[in-house]
Amino acid sequence: xxxxxxxxxxxxxxxxxxxxxxxxxxxxxxxxxxxxxxxxxxxxxxxxxxxxxxxxxxxxxxxxxxxxxxxxxxxxxxxxxxxxxxxxxxxxxxxxxxxxxxxxxxxxxxxxxxxxxxxxxxx
Numbered sequence: 001x002x003x004x005x006x007x008x009x010x011x012x013x014x015x016x017x018x019x020x021x022x023x024x025x026x027x028x029x030x031x032x033x034x035x036x037x038x039x040x041x042x043x044x045x046x047x048x049x050x051x052x053x054x055x056x057x058x059x060x061x062x063x064x065x066x067x068x069x070x071x072x073x074x075x076x077x078x079x080x081x082x083x084x085x086x087x088x089x090x091x092x093x094x095x096x097x098x099x100x101x102x103x104x105x106x107x108x109x110x111x112x113x114x115x116x117x118x119x120x121x122x123x
Contacts, residue, residue, distance in 0.1 A: 026114035041068035
C-alpha cells in the first residue's frame, strides 16, 4: 500500500513539475504598460499564416490598418511560438488583432502571449 501511494505521489509530482516547466507565465500588464515597453505596435489583419519548416514557429503576414507606435510598413511578417506552453499567441487568417513587439528587421517582428493578451482577448 505504501509503495502504491509513493508511486502515485511521484506521478502527481512529475505532472505538476512538467506542467509548470511548460506553462506560459506572464507578468500582469495593462495595455498602457505594454505599449510603453515596446518599440512597435499596430492593428492589422492576418492575411497568411503557416508554421515554419520545423513547426516550432507560426509565421504570419499582416496587412497593417493602423499604426499605434513606431514606424510600421503596410505589411508586416510576425512570428510567434507554435509550441504549446511556450507563450505563442494563436493567429488566425482573416482576423484583426492589435500587435506589439520589437522589429528584428524592417517589416519583421516577433510577439508572444504576454504582449498580445493585454491588447486583445485571451485566446
